[in-house]
Amino acid sequence: MRVKICGITQPEQSIAIASLGATALGFICVPTSPRYVTIEQIQAAVAQLPSKIDRIGVFANTDITEISQTVVKSGLTGVQLHGDESPEFCYQLRQSLPQVEIIKAMRVRNREHLQTAANYTKFVDTLLLDAYHPQQLGGTGKTLDWQMLQEFSPSCPWFLAGGLTPDNIVDALSQVQPNGIDLSSGVERSPGDKDLDKVALLFQRLGDR
Numbered sequence: 001m002r003v004k005i006c007g008i009t010q011p012e013q014s015i016a017i018a019s020l021g022a023t024a025l026g027f028i029c030v031p032t033s034p035r036y037v038t039i040e041q042i043q044a045a046v047a048q049l050p051s052k053i054d055r056i057g058v059f060a061n062t063d064i065t066e067i068s069q070t071v072v073k074s075g076l077t078g079v080q081l082h083g084d085e086s087p088e089f090c091y092q093l094r095q096s097l098p099q100v101e102i103i104k105a106m107r108v109r110n111r112e113h114l115q116t117a118a119n120y121t122k123f124v125d126t127l128l129l130d131a132y133h134p135q136q137l138g139g140t141g142k143t144l145d146w147q148m149l150q151e152f153s154p155s156c157p158w159f160l161a162g163g164l165t166p167d168n169i170v171d172a173l174s175q176v177q178p179n180g181i182d183l184s185s186g187v188e189r190s191p192g193d194k195d196l197d198k199v200a201l202l203f204q205r206l207g208d209r
């Protein structure tokens with residue numbers, strides 16, 4: 001299973017988290033986030049990473065030119081769209097960045113909203129389900145109703161996100177079977193400062209999954 005640890009700000013933590021077993025690291029390119037990193041910070045954080053580790057930039061309602069420039073300058077391998085981007089926007093982004101993984105995050109409000117995920121599957125590589133929060137875009141620590149996701153079976157791979165921690169991950173994965181998981185605040189000491197003990201505990205609890 002893919003395991004993405006998001007909201008990395010420090011190069012040493014980037015290497016350590018990859019060594020512990022993460023398959024992808026996420027970098028927040030949303031200026032209003034306390035986990036925001038500049039292109040220079042991303043360059044420093046990915047410089048020593050093994051090439052097999054995916055480097056995902058998280059954007060929200062950013063224009064295609066800015067996303068493309070950030071991807072090229074930072075050496076990102078994927079883009080996570082965490083705002084209100086339309087399927088048409090995802091299609092246009094794919095034309096600009098054909099080699100880059102496009103992940104569309106859905107901040108799921110309810111069962112009906114979940115059904116709109118189907119509108120994206122033709123235009124993205126991967127979906128990501130996060131919990132809805134009225135004031136914040138992401139990194140909220142809020143969990144989804146996992147039971148509501150039991151029937152979720154899109155025609156593309158998907159990540160489960162939203163308030164996952166080493167303490168609830170086994171329970172979450174006993175209810176849903178995503179292709180990957182994404183954690184941020186659940187493995188932190190404070191926004192952007194990851195707790196390596198919590199990351200190690202996460203991989204211990206995941207075992208051979």
Ligand SMILES: O=C(O)c1ccccc1N[C@@H]1O[C@H](COP(=O)(O)O)[C@@H](O)[C@H]1O
Pocket residue numbers: 006007026028030033034035058060082128130137138139140141142161162163164182183184185186
């Ligand atoms: O982490 C942020 O600050 C952030 C800001 C803007 C958009 C997305 C953000 N993070 C994403 O939020 C989810 C869930 O985070 P958490 O585990 O509940 O803390 C994750 O996909 C992050 O990529």
